[in-house]
Structure formats: structure tokens, C-alpha cells
Amino acid sequence: SQTIHQWPATLVQPVGSPLSLECTVEGTSNPNLYWYRQAAGRGLQLLFYSVGIGQISSEVPQNLSASRPQDRQFILSSKKLLLSDSGFYLCAWTEIAGANVLTFGAGSRLTVL
């Protein structure tokens, strides 16, 4: 069966420090991968998606970047965090074909101080 792992679960970082959040998927090949951010207002914002290794699409301009070094690995990064980067970050995957049901990881809560 497929599983999705996301870490770290919680992170407290000072402003200006770097960030790396990791997401891996097991039990599937060539998934579509996504990073969402959930701010305090509860809505979900799609940040990045990837349809293959090295293929990254950005939905909104921001202080963050994403990379997909391996088929089932998706990394969210920042060189210098801003206060506004605080939030709950969710990784998700879907199969390329089919009804596109998103399966989410447990999330990473980032607090920037």
C-alpha cells in the first residue's frame, strides 16, 4: 500500500534562517507531488507541484522553492525565512491517471520567530 511521510512534524526557526521540509512517498511510481500551505485562516494554498523528477511548477511567487531530486521525494526549501512563512505545510500525492484523489501527509508546522 502507498504511504506518504513528511518531516519534521514541527519546526521553530528564526527569521532569516534556512528551511528544508522533506516528503517521501512509498508504494507507487511516478506520482504527481504537491506542496500546500495552510495559514491561520484555514484555507489551503497550492505552492508547488511536480509531475516528474526535476519538474517543478510554482503556483505563487514567494520566498520558497521546491525540488524533486528523486521520483518519490519532494523537498520544500527556503534560503531565508520570513515571519510570513509561518504555517502548516502539507505534502500530497496523486497518481498521474485516474480520479486524482489527493493523499496528504500528516503536515509540518513551521513557526518563524
Add this chain to the structure above:
Amino acid sequence: AQSVAQPEDQVNVAEGNPLTVKCTYSVSGNPYLFWYVQYPNRGLQFLLKYITGDNLVKGSYGFEAEFNKSQTSFHLKKPSALVSDSALYFCAVRGYGGSQGNLIFGKGTKLSVKP
């Protein structure tokens, strides 16, 4: 542009009563519609989806949703609410263009079920 609206920030229901969480959408072409649930500090869990076919869709945990094309709605329902149903519920619609899994989410509705 595609969008989805959840007009209620919070819905309060007594245990055992029926519940409805509202969702309306705007999308070009035929919609793919989804409901997800989120428990505190957790990722979203898939409940049900409408792609085509019967307008009444049954999903996990006794939830169902009715697709109404004329009203562009996809309300989530359950005949008898449980305290354990208390959570944040998200409606989503598939956007066209870009990645196939690119869902547009509503802002969420907090469901509170009291004993």
C-alpha cells in the same frame, strides 16, 4: 476562473441530528468535486468524490454528498452526527489546466457536534 465557496465558517449540530455542510463551485466544463476532512494538526483525509454518474455520492464514515448541477452545489450530509465527526471540512474542485491533481479548496467549515 474556477472557485469553490463554503459559506459557513462553522456549523454546530447536536449529536444524533442530521448535518449539512454547504459547498458551491464555479468551474468551466464538468466539475470533479471532492470533500476532505481535517482533524487538528493532521493532514487532510479524503471522504468522497463526484466525477460522473449518480448525483448522490456515498463516502467514508457515513457521509454522503449530493451534486446539484443547476445550483452548482455539492453539499456534504450525514443523517446522524457523531461527536467524533467534529473537525474541519474542505470542499474542493478540480481546476483545469496545469497538473491534473490541481485542486482548488474552499476555506473550510468547522463542524462542531455537541453531545
